[in-house]
Amino acid sequence: MRLVPFLFVCFFVAGCASTYPAAISPNAWEMPAPSLPQRAPSICRENPEMLYITNRNRADDPEGYGNNRSSSMAFGYVTIEPANMSAEAYADYISGHAIDKAPPTYAHARIAEAVRFPGTPLAFAIEQGVLTRDRQAIAEYQNAGAQFQDELTGELAERGTGKVVLFVHGFNNSFEDGAINLFELWSASGRSGIPLLFSWPTGGHKALGYLGDTQNGDFSVYHLKETLRLIAATEAVDEVVVIAHSHGASIVTTALRELLIESRGADLSMRDTYRIETLILAAPDIDLGVMEQRLVAETFGIGFGQIDVYLYPEDNALGIASWVFGSPRFGAARPDQMSAESRAVFQGVKSVHFILVQDAGDYDRHNYFRRHPGVLSDIAITMRTGARPADAERPLKHLDLNFWSIDKTYTPSYFGSLHSPDGCRLIDAPQITP
Structure with a gap:
């Protein structure tokens, strides 16, 4: 991290711990015997910083950001660390090699805001059909964007990767909740890529909070598009993985759909421009019919290397959402609820995968x-390798067409290095029997 000190606004309360429930220890990856070195101590930073962009309001609480809207984006760094175990013990837990241990608790996030963008919309005028933008406002906004890109480029170089992992959390998550979510996913993947949190305004247990936060999601679409544009314009980025949970999936797909239409209008390839190789939607809180008409009908899948969608028909949170809106939600859909037209499309589109989750009721019906x-193990191996369900790394059970199944015994296989580019030991894994 190379920003000069006066750019930082830091928020931290020592000795306090988050009450957010930790991830469950995933199933450990299997590995071929030849790739197994002797166990070595980690030589990487114990709790490296993650990046974030948020359009939440500033707050004076330990998290630094509240649950309300801000017209200006903020970029910075956030650090999550376990409060009740060492970094080494946490690495064992989150890689599935300490399943008998109590789950971790987390210290409050350490947050360092580095760049504050000007608020949007930027000033402009229209006279006689001619659009004129305020030059000073544009210059200030572009300067903030350039600072973000410089920092991202530096992080990519320092950590020896060209991959960015962008995570968008769901409804009723605080800023810190979202950071913990990303930290767990990133750690489970062996710290693959540069982790970047996009945190939108939600939470606070307001009256009719769910309905209000759907509007906050709409409010956040432009800022997410700007984030994706900045990432795409950063030359050092060669691959992007986007992960979204619950209502975050609605924000992500809306933003990406608009960028897809924009790319088509400019005669550009969405995939080449934004370099999103993997899009993961977990428990997407999206109207099923809307998904079919706005995503499938718009040939949304052509913009990405692959799309993985995790579905659980007994998802209790999406069941309530279905009742509120009077229509089934995508994340709780069964194969027979897909329209005949969509099923016909998926006979010829193999890059989109619907993964039916089994046993989620034993753990968490919505945050599975x-x-x-x-599921955590599968997402982690996909983040790291980009493998598809039919590949050796991901032995999912194929059902029909684009539908696959995963249960609590699922165990991926990993055939790569046990160390991340910065030298951090990832895991000690059981050998695959030849």
Whole structure:
């Protein structure tokens, strides 16, 4: 991290711990015997910083950001660390090699805001059909964007990677909740790529909070598009993994759909421009019919290397959302609820995968993406390798067409290095029997 000190506004309360429930220990990856070195101590930073962009309001509480909207984006760094175990013990837990240990608790996030963007919309005028933008406002906004890109470029170089992992949390998550979610996913993957949190305004247990936060999601679409544009314009980025949970999936797909239409209008390839190789939607809180008409009908899948969607028909949170809106939610859909037209499309589109989760009721019916040992392990191996369900790394059970199944016994296989580019030991894994 190379920003000069006066740019930082830090928020930290020592000795306090988050009450957010930790991820469950995932199923450990299996590895071929030849790739197993002797166990070595970690030589990487114990709790490296993650990046964030948020459009939440500033707050004076330990987290630094509240649950309300801000018209200006903020970029900075956030550090999450276990409060009740060492970094080495946490690495064992989050890689599935300490399943008998109590789950971790987390110290409050350490947050360092580095760049504050000007508020949007930026000033402009229209006279006789001609659009004129305020030059000073544009210059200030572009300067903030350039600072973000410089920091991202530096982090990519320092950590020896070209991959960015962008995570968008769901409804009723605080800023700190979202940071913990990303830290767990990133750690389970062996710290693959540069982790970047996009945190939107939600939470606070307001009256009719769910309905209000759907509007906060709409409010956040432009800022997320700007974030994706900045990442795409950073030359050092060669691959992006986007992960979204619950209502975050609605924000992400809306933003990406608009960028897809924009790319088509400019005669550009969405995939080449934004370099999103993997899009993961966990328990997506999206109307099923809207998904079919706005994503499938718009040939949304062409913009990405692959799309993985985790579904659980007994998802209790999405069941309530279905009742509120009077229509089924995508994340709780069954295969027979897909329209005949969509099923016909998926006969020829193999890059989109619907993964039906089994056993989620034993863990967490909605947050299973981090509290189901099979699902967390599958997301982690996908983050690290980009493997598809039909690949050797991901032995999912194929059902029909694009539908696959995963249960709590699912165990991926990993054939790569046990160390991240910065030298951090990842895991000691059981050998695959030849």
